[in-house]
Amino acid sequence: MVNEEKQIYHCFGCAKGGDVFSFVQEIESMEFREVLKILAEKAGVQLEEFKGGQQAGDNKKRILDALELATKFYETQLVKGPGKEKIMDYLHGRAINDENIQKFRLGYAPAGWDNMLKFLSQRGYSLDEIEKTGLLVKKENGAGYYDRFRDRIMFPVMDIMGKVVGYSARVAPGQDESQAKYINTPESLVYHKSKVLYGLSLAKNEIKQKNYVLLVEGNLDVIASSQAGLGNVVAVSGTALTPDQVIMLKRYSENIAMLFDMDSAGQLAAQKSADLCLQKGVNVKIVTLADGKDAADVAQKNPELLLDAVRKSTPAMEYFFEQALKKHDRNSAEGKRNIAKDVLAHVVHIESQIEKSHWIKKIAHEVDVEEKVVNDVLKTVDSNSGKLTEENLPMAEKSSNFQKRSDILRDSMLGAIMRSAKVWEEIFDKENESEWVGREALISSVLRKGKEANFSFDQMLANIGDNATIERLRKIYFNTEFGFNDGISEYDENDVRQMAQGYIGQYIKELQKERLHSIIKEIEKAERSGDKEVLKKLMGQLTELSQAIK
Structure with a gap:
């Protein structure tokens, strides 16, 4: 029930009620500030406290009025102007009837460089005002303007109250296909493309x-x-x-x-x-x-x-999950990793922690790993991009502050190596006797046991009897995919080889840096104790290692 005299309303169904402001808020789903501006405009009241004051309000109204005139011009051209037949034939050919042409206020910007310029100029608008509507473009030499929209089908873009604020314009049928199919009004005082939705x-x-x-x-x-x-x-x-x-x-x-x-x-x-x-x-x-x-x-x-x-229609997360299962083999380690990768890239965006937990459990069940492994991978994914955060290296966990950088690089390197049997075998043949391999038991174990398993990740895990090591290697294998994924599902051997060799180089250099820091501490200790013989030896090592790092 609406009482115009008292300017109040009450809904007996939902028990909502209030004054004219709350009524418009409810009907139009607007904030109070927006409602106040609309009602003030209808009443002819200027709200000085809003940003821009009287001048900004006047400028905005002039632009909106000009755009309304322009829309009527385009509508008329579609019905009565030259070239109307080809446009109407196109729209009817797309099964758009006259009722919807009128409903959505479709129009036609005729060919020619100054139709709109002349039309609005003759109605008292300055060049500066017309340019601010987005309907004109300044010539490159700065000497004059020309119409932005020429020989195009015009789709007016309206704000929430139905006022025209801009246009999306499609090239007319039969025109040069090399030009942009659609062009839009640039940002203006009244048009902000990030804040409007067509229709x-x-x-x-x-x-x-x-x-x-x-x-x-x-x-x-x-x-x-x-x-x-x-x-x-x-x-x-x-x-x-x-x-x-x-x-x-x-x-x-x-x-x-x-x-x-x-x-x-x-x-x-x-x-x-x-x-x-x-x-x-x-x-x-x-x-x-x-x-x-x-x-x-x-x-x-x-x-x-x-x-x-x-x-x-399917709930988005169910859709993404189904697509991942169709795309990858859930019975192979690589397929499991890719399923987790694809789905977690969306799970990370979910606002509800309960929903996140649901999908973590579902992924863990589907790929047959512990929930903690999936959750650890999720913690490394950037909520803005669906990828690892820049400050985290590919194998960094949330607790990476407690890991040495060499440990992180080691895991990243192993994850890349285990991705390709061919690359794995190449690294074994080339590096198995290298000094850096022998310094870390996990590295030598992966290379040795990989050889025994014919460089099959699944077979290697089957040959390992220690559950803790199996889970550790699974975590490395799953996490590394997020380290070098860039929106591409599959990589060829060259991609993997390049990634693995890059990590090996970084890992070796990081070991050298750690040794360098250790030598410096030993030098400080030798200086304090006055042990010149040890100091001389350490200084030689420092010089040699510094040159190697360079």
Whole structure:
């Protein structure tokens, strides 16, 4: 119930109520500050306390008014202007009907260098004002401006209240394919691409009603999905999903289903977007389409197929886990390592510790290792990138502050060596008699027992009777994958060989540095005791070792 006279409301269903401010907050899912600005604008009241004061408010209004005029110009050109037929034919060919063309305010920027410049200039806007809308580009020599959008289909980008703040513009059919397919409005006083989502102003109510949002890649995907009966659809419009956008969507629902293109680029974008949602505590699902099609293609040819795919969406972590199991052999050590690697790259982003624990247990069960091993690997993964933090070397554990750097390098080196039977054998043949191998029992054991097991990691573990050593080697084997993974699932022998040789060189140099520090301490001790004979010997060793390190 709304009482206009008293300016209060009350919902008998949910027992919520309040004044005009809380009413708009509830309906529009806005912060109080945003509501205050909107209501003040409607009432013609200037809020001086907000940043920028009167001048900034006036400038913003001029830009918004200019963009509204520009949108009407583009809409008119689509219906009445020259070249309208090819654009309408294209849109109708994509199964976009006239109702949705009007709903999403699609338009056409005609060919020519100064159509918009002249249009807005004739309506009292200065060149400086028009440039601030993002509709003009300054010439390289600085002598004048030209229209940014020429012979392009115009998709207005609107803020949450439906005001046009910018554009995404697609090259018209038949144009030179070498130019950018889509270009967008640059950042401006009113347009911040990290804080807007295409279609949100039209979808927000249905998002709240259905309690989930369908996130797609492009503008046409939004329109086609909407036409297929999905009114809760928004797009990121050519940019990666941002934290601000996730927070904005959470105001309407904490459930997001992602439907990105099925090509490698689309799936990578889906993974990154899902990770961001996991960080923000959002329930995220993945929608998949067969045959590598996108939402617009499916909606055009078989709308029911699109609706069915959305209904069958899979929780993101389950999807990532299933993909890892399909991709790798869970019966081999390498396959187990890769399964853990792929899944933990997403687990690290999960906000809930309970959910993290669930997936750690599931991974441990699937790859048949102790939970502690999986948890130790997880601790080395950077929550921002899904990789090791820069300050940690590849084999560093969370407790690496208590490890010598040579120990960390040793484990990294062994992990790389054990990855490839061919490289393992080469290292054995070349280095087995080297002095540095004999200084560390674990290294000589791996090389010797690797030889006995025909350089098979699984067979070597089967030949080792000590459970503690088995778990230690498993941990080294699993952790090292994160050390040289760079978003690529498989490496050839040259990659592994280069990695192993690099670690060997670093390890030997680190042993030399440790010996150098030890000699310096011995020199200090000899100086205090006055033992000149020992001091002379140590100084010789110091000189020799310093030259070797160089």
